[in-house]
Amino acid sequence: MNGQIGVYICECGPNIKDRIDIDKVIEDISSLGDVKTVKRFPLLCSNDGKKFLEEEIKKEDLSHLVVAACSPREHEKTFMDVCEQADFNPYLFQLINIREHCAWMISDKNEATAKAIKYIRAGIRRVALHRPLEKKEIESIPDVLVIGGGVSGLEASLSLAGKDRRVYLVEKTGSLGGMAKKLSQLLPNQGSNLSLIDEKVEQVHNNENILVSTSSTVGDVRGFLGNFEIVIHTDGETSGFRKAQVGAIVVATGFDVFDPEENSQYGYGIDNVFTAQEFEEQIKSGNVLLKSGKPPESVAIIHCVGRKERGYCSKVCCCYSIKFAHYLKDNLSNVNVSELYVDLCLPHKSDQEYFEEAKKKGVHFVRSEEEINVNQKGDQIEVEYHSEGKTDSIVVDMVVLAPAMIPSGDTPELAHLLNIPLDKSGFFKEIHEVLDPISTPIEGIYIAGCATGPKNIPESIVQSQAASGKILSSLIPGEKIVPEVKVSEIREEFCTGCQTCLSVCFYGAIRFDSFKGISVVNEAICRGCGSCVGSCPSGAIRSKHFTYPQLYREILEALR
Amino acid sequence: MDTEFKPNIVGFLCNWCSYAGADLAGSSKMEIEPSLSVIRVMCSSRINSNLVLSSLLWGADGVLVAGCHPGDCHYERGNYYARRRFALLKKILEVLDLEPDRLQLSWISASEGKRYSEVVNTFAEHISQAGPNSLAHNPKV
């Protein structure tokens, strides 16, 4: 091969110059085949240095470029930009780290120099195998599918829909509003104003860019960010199916509640033992009454129902239980209210005050262990609990159970359809719990609200707005998507169709072409980790920019 | 045995954690044994038997594979694949009649410059004592 490789060594002031014998390096590598020129420069990342490199690329008519300087984490992008400036494909360039990995970690100058020579030779041998890689541009559709018409779904739809972006909102029940519609009132820090939910429903219905399908489910989903094909099934009067194309999907399928009948200790089924949801309905009707038609004189609210069974705290129960206590104290004279809690979970800055106000109204807060027994005692109910090693009990007219939030029933089915994972509690699993809490391994599919776990209403709204932030930032009407360049590719002739690669790809970037009997990489999805390359038994998969020959050459030079 | 034995060690480092840890060792001016040559890959899951065994057959006295700590992988699960392959590779080394501890897998995070220096220096010391790789023959390049 008649390469025209240019090698440029950065002195990095004294950092490389004083610790590595650059003249010796130049002498050693100048004689290598394909090397057209070797030069040193005081500081290549400076403006002068960048200009110098740009001119060199053109003047020397280089086929490949090697820069020996600092870590690629520091200046790989700087020099790739220089390449682009010089109309030179940036993937024909290799940065060799002789500062951090030689000059700065080997104090013996001869050894450091020898090491630098080794690394630069490896870089020269490797870069000779580099091929120009081109950025691809993929057309994308800005429209969005929102699954679920509760608070999260409504918020996502409203913040996404616009004159250049349509939203398909799919709701499995006959009407919009979700669980929030069943509430009697919101918490004070949530605005207290329930009519907001109705307003949002109204706004969604009035928005011509939101196509609402109630009594509907998503039947099929294929594709990737910018290019999903979906099918919406509708039951009832307007039954049928609609096909559409969307660029992104927001899953906002909400939650269900733990069934207290699962564990007899909670006494559900005994007269005047209600779930929180049943109690909300009573408040809503304006009549909190016992079966006998009389108002209760004593009420026990039991927190954490199902926490021990489910293995997590649902975060919202403490606050709404306190809301119930406030309601009872404000509306029933002389009612005695006890809250039996394991731990008070009041993580929002205004929660504690709300709790202290309830205490001031005379609500009894009783710390108990999770083991609680609710039994009939005459016309009344006995609640037996354990606290600090002692067993105690109270007798009340009414018991309200605050059950855990659990994944909504159709979650597993939808996870399968969308090819996204679930966590060990059965909620959808976010791609990164800490850094990216609404994204999934499938780029373009986001999860908002309680579908990933228990949340209150403002948190669900934040999640929906966050999903729209992600979508508005990445799917811009009229603009194309530029995927990762250093991706994997499968060479058809070597692929045996074993599908090992499908099982290791976390991002669902590989599909099996059953007609040809081979696996195919979707370059729009691949993120270039190389897991599939490592796993391919027939060596059919090539990782662009990290090919076997390229790495072999690095190994051989390391062993020279 | 040659008393002046200087081992040749190949170190595959993942871009996001271990390579960053090595950079930190460098910028903290920690003294690192020069017998290890670094090869950067995006993820430790890229490393498989081809690369490890080629290194050994071509004369490497030791091979280090370093990736993000379990649970920290930039690509979510890559280092778990690396770990599984690694267990298998150890068995292959036994079959080749090569000491399995010529191959080492370590988790090194981006903040662990010190750990990088300890891992590399200890491994290099160990390989120095183990002597040259008996399998090694020079390839025809």
Add this chain to the structure above:
Amino acid sequence: MKKQNVLVVGAGLAGMKAALLLANAGVTVYLLEKESLIGGQTIKFEEVYPNMECATCMVSPIQQDVLQNKNIELFLLSELESVEGETGRFKVKISKKARYVSLVNCIGCDACYEPCPVNLDNEFEENLSKKKAISVPCAGALPNVPNIDPENCLRLNGKKKECKACQEACVFDAIDFTEKDETLDLEVGAILVATGFDLFDIETLPQFGYGKFPNVYSAMEFERLYAQNGPTEGELILRKDGDLKSIGIIHCVGRKEQGYCSGVCCMYSAKFAHFLKHKIHEAKIYEFYTDLCIPGKSHQSFYEETRQKGVDFIHNETIRVESQKDRLQITYRDGNGSDSVVPMDMVILSPAMIPGKGTEQLAKTLGINLDKHGFFNTQNERLSPVSTEREGIFVIGCAEGPKDIPDSVLQAEAAVGKILASFR
């Protein structure tokens, strides 16, 4: 409204995430940071709960992205001076302090630190280490360029006007003593406030013995003490040397005084116990809590794992730290009113999160309200958790109230959603 420039105040995790997302949409972002480096508080952590991931590994790619993004213009050592106008056309004034070291010329070789004759406490390291008047706060700081502290630099504070030790050591011509503080005028369409939090001053509560007993540590001190890139490179070297057999972690320090639960201390205290158990197997670890607040779906299993490792979780009503014959001891009262005493070798205090310094002034500058705790107020009748009463100004992350990393990230993304939707 067309696409406009956006000002982000604060380059912690929330600010950086928001800036990157906006920049990705083609928006020009002015990112303001009062410190000399970006990354906020998260970069001080070694690991984050619940998966004990390495914080540096998580955050440093984000910092690099911010530094390399062409749509983000970074203003370090800068603060917001004034804001005029309204949404869509805010005119803002920024005061930018001189760094005295060129971000362009400096390559971060650290040759200038050694010759500097001034030794100072390093606040970033919770004063657990020393620094020079020219320095970066910790290894791996980004941008990896030092700044000169003009109050302590002998040349700049006038105590030794001829000193140019650092300048002589610098071969990159990066040090410029003549650099002046400046004010800059910018026009932006929206403002995002991400100024973070501070921690409750535990010295105001004498019952915890902080400042009195050397081996009583604050949570942030402990974070740095166990960080690999911290002052002791992750070694547990205590202020007062001795055996570490018994360690107490006290939750809710300042909860009563502040009037709220910070929502994160239980989890990071459990994180400390994880680390300690890993480091010193035989040590006895006690967690003293008032309520366990572990609201994330995976948090309870983290807590249970911690307990399985043999960590004792003890509920208490009141608690105090004392010294008995040169050894620390914790006295606590349980729910039945009975007192117990446990001897300790080290005590870690988990303080409440409080509004960041300067929040009150910033609120005035921005013309927005604070809540009764002194955080920015975003509670409103519209159920819009990141909006303020002044249109076009948004508050995200811990500037709005205590929260964990994912909630801060979500608020950042949500505010971007609101801003980009308004540009339509």
